[in-house]
Amino acid sequence: MEATEKTREPILEVEGLIVRFFLRDGPLLAVRDVSFNLYPGESLGVVGESGCGKSVTFLSVMRLIPIPPGRIEALKMRFKGMDLLQASEKEMRRMRGNKISMVFQDPMTSLNPVLTVGKQLQEIMKLHLGLRGKALENRCLELLEMVGISEPRIRMRSYPHQLSGGLRQRVMIAMALSCNPAILFADEPTTALDVTIQDQILRLIRSLTRDLGAATVLITHNLGAVAGTTDRILVMYAGRIVETASTAALFHDPLHPYTRGLLRSIPRVDRESGGRLYSITGAPPDPLREIIRGCAFSPRCPLADDYCVKHPPALEEMHPEHLVSCWKASDGSKR
Amino acid sequence: MEANDKKILQVRDMHVHFTLGGGAFLGSKAVVIKAVDGVSFDVNVGETLGLVGESGCGKSSAAKGVLQLYRPTRGRVLFRDVDLCKLKGEALRRKRKELQMIFQDPYSSLDPRMTVLRIIEEPMKVHGVYGRRKERTDRVLELMRLVGLNPTDMHRYPHEFSGGQRQRIGIARALAVRPEFVVCDEPVSALDVSIQSQVINLIEDLRDQFNLSYLFISHDLSVVKHISRRVAVMYLGVIVELAEKRELYAHPLHPYTQALLSSIPIPDPEIELERTSIALEGEIPSPVAPPRGCRFHPRCRQRKKICSKVPPSWVEAAPGHFVVCHLF
Amino acid sequence: MKRGSMSRITGTEGKNDSASTEVVAAPPLRHHWLLDLSIQLLRTKPLGAFGGILVLGMVIVALFAPIIAPYNPSDIHSDRIVSPPSRTFYFGTDALARDVFSRIVYGARVSLAVGLGAVGLSIFFATLIGVLSGYFGGILDTIVQRCVDAVMSFPWLIIMLTVMAILGPGMLNVILALALAGFAGGSRVVRSAVLAIKESEYVMAARATGCKQGTILLRHILPNVAAPIIVLATLGLGNAILAEAALSFLGFGVPPPAPSWGRMLSGDGLDYMLQGPWLAIFPGLAISAAVFGFNMLGDALRDLLDPRLTGGFRLRG
Numbered sequence: 001m002e003a004t005e006k007t008r009e010p011i012l013e014v015e016g017l018i019v020r021f022f023l024r025d026g027p028l029l030a031v032r033d034v035s036f037n038l039y040p041g042e043s044l045g046v047v048g049e050s051g052c053g054k055s056v057t058f059l060s061v062m063r064l065i066p067i068p069p070g071r072i073e074a075l076k077m078r079f080k081g082m083d084l085l086q087a088s089e090k091e092m093r094r095m096r097g098n099k100i101s102m103v104f105q106d107p108m109t110s111l112n113p114v115l116t117v118g119k120q121l122q123e124i125m126k127l128h129l130g131l132r133g134k135a136l137e138n139r140c141l142e143l144l145e146m147v148g149i150s151e152p153r154i155r156m157r158s159y160p161h162q163l164s165g166g167l168r169q170r171v172m173i174a175m176a177l178s179c180n181p182a183i184l185f186a187d188e189p190t191t192a193l194d195v196t197i198q199d200q201i202l203r204l205i206r207s208l209t210r211d212l213g214a215a216t217v218l219i220t221h222n223l224g225a226v227a228g229t230t231d232r233i234l235v236m237y238a239g240r241i242v243e244t245a246s247t248a249a250l251f252h253d254p255l256h257p258y259t260r261g262l263l264r265s266i267p268r269v270d271r272e273s274g275g276r277l278y279s280i281t282g283a284p285p286d287p288l289r290e291i292i293r294g295c296a297f298s299p300r301c302p303l304a305d306d307y308c309v310k311h312p313p314a315l316e317e318m319h320p321e322h323l324v325s326c327w328k329a330s331d332g333s334k335r
Numbered sequence: 336m337e338a339n340d341k342k343i344l345q346v347r348d349m350h351v352h353f354t355l356g357g358g359a360f361l362g363s364k365a366v367v368i369k370a371v372d373g374v375s376f377d378v379n380v381g382e383t384l385g386l387v388g389e390s391g392c393g394k395s396s397a398a399k400g401v402l403q404l405y406r407p408t409r410g411r412v413l414f415r416d417v418d419l420c421k422l423k424g425e426a427l428r429r430k431r432k433e434l435q436m437i438f439q440d441p442y443s444s445l446d447p448r449m450t451v452l453r454i455i456e457e458p459m460k461v462h463g464v465y466g467r468r469k470e471r472t473d474r475v476l477e478l479m480r481l482v483g484l485n486p487t488d489m490h491r492y493p494h495e496f497s498g499g500q501r502q503r504i505g506i507a508r509a510l511a512v513r514p515e516f517v518v519c520d521e522p523v524s525a526l527d528v529s530i531q532s533q534v535i536n537l538i539e540d541l542r543d544q545f546n547l548s549y550l551f552i553s554h555d556l557s558v559v560k561h562i563s564r565r566v567a568v569m570y571l572g573v574i575v576e577l578a579e580k581r582e583l584y585a586h587p588l589h590p591y592t593q594a595l596l597s598s599i600p601i602p603d604p605e606i607e608l609e610r611t612s613i614a615l616e617g618e619i620p621s622p623v624a625p626p627r628g629c630r631f632h633p634r635c636r637q638r639k640k641i642c643s644k645v646p647p648s649w650v651e652a653a654p655g656h657f658v659v660c661h662l663f
Numbered sequence: 664m665k666r667g668s669m670s671r672i673t674g675t676e677g678k679n680d681s682a683s684t685e686v687v688a689a690p691p692l693r694h695h696w697l698l699d700l701s702i703q704l705l706r707t708k709p710l711g712a713f714g715g716i717l718v719l720g721m722v723i724v725a726l727f728a729p730i731i732a733p734y735n736p737s738d739i740h741s742d743r744i745v746s747p748p749s750r751t752f753y754f755g756t757d758a759l760a761r762d763v764f765s766r767i768v769y770g771a772r773v774s775l776a777v778g779l780g781a782v783g784l785s786i787f788f789a790t791l792i793g794v795l796s797g798y799f800g801g802i803l804d805t806i807v808q809r810c811v812d813a814v815m816s817f818p819w820l821i822i823m824l825t826v827m828a829i830l831g832p833g834m835l836n837v838i839l840a841l842a843l844a845g846f847a848g849g850s851r852v853v854r855s856a857v858l859a860i861k862e863s864e865y866v867m868a869a870r871a872t873g874c875k876q877g878t879i880l881l882r883h884i885l886p887n888v889a890a891p892i893i894v895l896a897t898l899g900l901g902n903a904i905l906a907e908a909a910l911s912f913l914g915f916g917v918p919p920p921a922p923s924w925g926r927m928l929s930g931d932g933l934d935y936m937l938q939g940p941w942l943a944i945f946p947g948l949a950i951s952a953a954v955f956g957f958n959m960l961g962d963a964l965r966d967l968l969d970p971r972l973t974g975g976f977r978l979r980g
Binding site (some may be wrong): 402404431 | 886
């Protein structure tokens, strides 16, 4: 978990990403100008609540957003230099599951219920790696063992509904890593799982991606989950990144009032539990119904003033590698 | 069991079994899911008892069994010395005025075709309190203000509110007829993190204000630790440990509780770096055929020979700290 | 790490141009669902709205028939047999020298009466059976569903003809025949809706509150199955009109002298196809317009009402 080095080339570059949905009820601005880089082998956490745009961001990178009603615009969206915005659907298909993989929240709906687990796993490798026959089967068994599934020969012949949630998620991970991708996006991979399984799955993802040298993006609302498994964190709110820092820095010295509020309001097992919880007033904005002009967090922010309400702040570097988007966090000279 | 304050609820050996299949036509075998298989606990007046466990442990079924929403197959549920299991029909309906429930999913626990006013007012109509319409409306406004909703929204429909607000509506509904006991079934699990603390605070404030007693169900151990006084841990239909919260979290005795608590991620990178969790072997077995002897033994690292043969019994290992395990 | 650029977002289609970030709530107007629905229909489903207009037109024509029709539909106009459309007889006259236009106009009453009657009765049975069978389940459900299976195995035409043969002619009998032919399928739709709703948390919440079974059925289950029922009704109306036309064609429809579009089409329309095509064209157009209108409206309603059942679309994350 070393800090990323500036000299390394980013494996994924996103700049100025804007994603809109034109729905029956009106236009929805899900991602409002997001920029970040991902470096090889690093583990990035993306934290936020519903409506913040974290899932949509990465679905857009993989071009999995249905194009009408969605629309993706960006100044830059590059994977290893390849332009993801302009790439054809065919090129994208060759990449998905192969160079960039994704694991989703609910393995029950992400797995095909009428195919055995082994078949689905093999399908991917057949497609992207061209493996066949014995080699394919062996690799499949290898993968199932790698993700900690006992008796892989038997499990291969199981159908998704015969497996528990934890096992299914392991299968998803096996599928995602089968072709040795450079990047793994994990979108709330453990939210639907029990605490004991959550822990195991997170550790599994961490160790596997480290061994394979893949970069991981862990998208979640669970701050405990990112604390232990990521090197760097992006905090998103209302479609934008409001803070980004190394994991250690974010937890020890959160600068954005939202980050601070979140950290203060979570009940913790390791602390004395007395009195009331701190809570952020109000609710996250509804991306469909509201048009946001100034800082999106200002209605709920204890520090907000008139300026915040009218002017949207930009990400600024407060400490090395620690950026915040907040008028109050900056020294104020930017106004 | 407990001997301090007056008890408002005493559950004795409650079983909630579901029978599936076994149609008379085809003669197929019936499958019995033993969701709750012999659970006993007390709740004292003004207390919050937390009930935790992972999926399939039966905590939600236990909560519904207490309220007779699933009728227990066996056992007694004494609410102020009246056995709810023996009540039927009208008598049970009337009793419901005193026991209410807050549901987990704010998106499906409110009738989408009713306005907020009608939703909150319904319990009043059912139990014939606040007979005149004006009285009921006033009470609804009072409740809305109490839970932090804007009274002018009372003619709106649930889909116009956010998750947190809908949960508040559910809470207002639960309190409408002044119950003494409220079962909270994962009331904040479906809410955003920044809203959870608001609703938790609300639930606590209401408890203090009205001297309510709660049975608080959750899989989130941190939330349960915060809000409860005592906590019971369930596994596969039975309670495996019960203690005052600080004692439980500081000195978990049952191997399952130990594993559970060790798996909770802490929002602190340094602590997380050091944290090692106790991994459990295998998977949670099906509630159709729980393992013989101690239900947990197939996954327990500390199991002994006796664990696979004889079910362990309830032991008070320390004052007020109960465990169901052969190690004690 | 590059700096993010300033937001280039300006409010698009801002309904409410306030400068602050106050929550812009959806229009707070008296939220009547019927009003909402009509507005939605006009805005997003033009075909459905057009269908709605056709249906509305039909209703108006039926209601104001005495004013709209220049003549009495049974009046014989002496020697003007099968005469083409003219200024005195807009749609011409039929074999009995009656004004076709007036007959079409009054025919709307017949079609609507038969349609509404048949659909109303059919929906009543379908809802009763579907709700009771679905809500109470168990043996009752099994037995009822097997009976419904049996009814559904008969072609609807056979059922209608059998009923008409037993009961004899008459408008009420036609209505009954149509209802009996149609209720079975509807009951299935209602039953599956009830099965789904029965498991909802709000139904359990109602039980937890202490509601009686009857109250739950009336207050919670029924209003929530209203949506599929509305769709069933509008689509069923189109079918009923067609079915009545079929019955008339076979000689079993609404008896003369009541002006039924179906009989006009299959009687004089068929006999005088070459000499007086207007005798077939106008009733045919009327039937087509009515069925088209109801079907389009029903389709649009089904689309509009479905997502509302689930509380709308929410994009997470």
